[in-house]
Amino acid sequence: MTRQLRALLAVLCAVSVANIYYAQPLLERIGSDLAMPTARLGLIVTVAQVGYLVGLIVLVPLGDAVDRRRLIAAGIAAASAGTLLVAFSATSAQLFIGVAVAGMFSVVVQVVVAYAAAVSAPAERGRNLGVITGGVVVGIIAARSVSGLVADVAGWRAVYACSAILSLLLACAAMVMLPQEHGARPPAPYLRAVAAVVTLTTTSRVFRTKALIALFLFASFGVLWSAMALPLGAAPWHLSPTQIGLFGIAGLAGALGAARAGTWADRGRGERVTVVALVLLLLSWVPIAQTAYSLIALVIGVVVLDFAVQAVHVSNQNRIVADDPEASSRIIGSYMAFYSVGSGVGAITATSVYGAVGWRAVSLLGAAYAAAALGVWALDRSILGRAERSVTDSPREPPDRGGGGGGGTRARARG
Template sequence: MLRPDSRRLSPAVAWLFSVASGLAVANVYYAQPLLDLIADDLRISHATVGLVGTLTQVGYAAGLLLLVPLGDHVDRRILITAQLGLSVAALAAVALAPSAPLMLLAMAAVGLLAVVAQVLVAYAASLAGPADRGRVVGTVTSGIVVGILLARTIAGTIGDLAGWRAVYVVSAVATGAMAAVLAAVVPAERRRRPAPIGYLRLVGSVFTLFAREPVLRVRAGLALLIFTAVTVLLTPMVLPLAAPPFALSHTEIGLFGLAGAAGALGAGYAGRQADRGRARRTVAIGLTAMLAAWPAAALLPHSVWWLVLAMVVIDYGLQSVHVVNHHLLYQVRPEAQSRLTAGYMLLYSAGSALGAIGSTLVYERGGWTAVCLLGGAVSLLALVFWRLTDRPPHRALNRRAAPRRAAPRRAAGRRAVSR
């Protein structure tokens, strides 16, 4: 619950939000290591079963635009618990689907409702105090990335032991339990009632914010590039790992998600640095780390440990930039946090799609080395883009991120500038 002496969110509830976000977004990625099992069970071709991932991602993109903006005009506690409850029904429908069309429809619904993770991020940011917002956003965001990375490991293990349907049964039970816990623990939202606005106008205002807020354009553009780079690494890596000389099983390949999860722990540190007014330095370190990961990834033919190192480094860099992006966005328009999140994440999703498509095509024509060159080029482009766009008001916004308690230790002139 909220601390009685302030609006700050307690660390325990922040971690609860983190776990809930991870559970929600993992639903989008469970199917990836299960496609062959699903195809065999429902007697569909491998070309058709590929629609599972496509429809789930399409549903997720639709949810970003159609559901996440609602957080600015309805009680987010109610919105979160409702989405989690409907997610239980969608997951159960997947587990019980008797045919491919019904399964695909249910998968699209799973993706649509998984955007509750982004509603949780915006809600946590609104509940946090200004001096703690970066830490809280970092905590919740780390749960999302860990959920994405561990989804393949969990799904592969349960699928091997009990079949693909058991994965969605387990997820439905866990999601239902989380909905009950959040309903009992999280307080109702207390904020000034917003002026009435039609639903279509609310959704359309996401695009209006792009036109009016340069910080959103810059941060969303950076998100597109960094998530393109990471997806370039994650999407085709199963191909060299499954082939000789490594010939790893799906379960063993899924364990590589643990390496990425270790790198994602940098989200909390990045959030604390942003709270101290060090957002710019944190982004610089993060983008440099992402670029430095690719030479290590290129050494995969010599040892899988080079890929492990690359995953830790690139995910650390990704989280550093991603958390700072959220931190700066939420200072622009506090009354529009959910719509800012929706706009930002739309370009994130576009980057993930571009990375998946581009890396697959490049691997087919040039192999793993070509994939690493593509990823390195995108990471370099992200670093250049940031350097070209890191100008006022972005630097002034970074300085305003510093907590007020640090002001007495600074010269009066610097305090005046930071304001």
């Protein structure tokens, strides 16, 4: 994969995923404009994630059956229709429909990631995924900064109108500039691909573990970014959407700092990256909890949290597609279904808790999700360790028939 192709795929991911996150620094203004109570504002993000979840189940598996280049272009164009509906919504119902449509077709991001995984050489797959999923994080974080700035200048509706225009332009660029995939790829049965999320979850320990980690990982991520605008817009800070959006730059610094996670995963260090990043995610909530007293503490927490989330996310994806890159669409789509559920749960629980109790309780909620992700990792390693010990303790088989004991010892040493 050339550097130019990596850059193009990263931009496609950034612009597509941004559609889901433009609302986060604008929740207060959207709620005021459409007369929505504070406790319901989290539904805007949650509905987007529900749409995203539907798209993961229904649309992403098509990537294993049809030309991914055409699917990418069509998905971006359809997402632009959803953002256009949001821009002209007069009621909360119209807003939710537009947000759901934009979320559903923004799953084109996962088709792009699957495309990259399929065409990458194994030795550079982690690096390519690191750059491209870095584009995803850039899109998520830049969406907050850009939406706040545009909203202060031209209103929150202009954010979605501009996104619709940009998405249409990129849909055309994708059709013209993306190369065809090399080699014949036999189409996968669609219904089997749709059911992959159930099949993989029930049959693959590796997938199940990484998917559950992703669920809690992005629940913690969603707690911060879905509710952060609420305390920053209130006393004592009273920040504008532009000022709130600037905190996305801190998150961007952290996310880009984790871009090498894919390279580390290529070198066999994926599990080390995962556990260290999950510990950092848990610790990041200590300074985040001080938001009412120190914006510097919040910036530190945001940098650490986004670094941790990106590092785990890249390592997870590199691991789950390593064994079957040709099935990358349904594997990544299934994995991202857990991401979507986690993000939606994080958003709705965060705004509900904030409305009822306040920011300290929100911080405890985010830390609890991070602790759950770390617990899933630790439980999996414990189960794996017991399995390896049972193999080591069993009677040795002749070398030409087994060798499991030596493999188990080496695996423990690597672990």
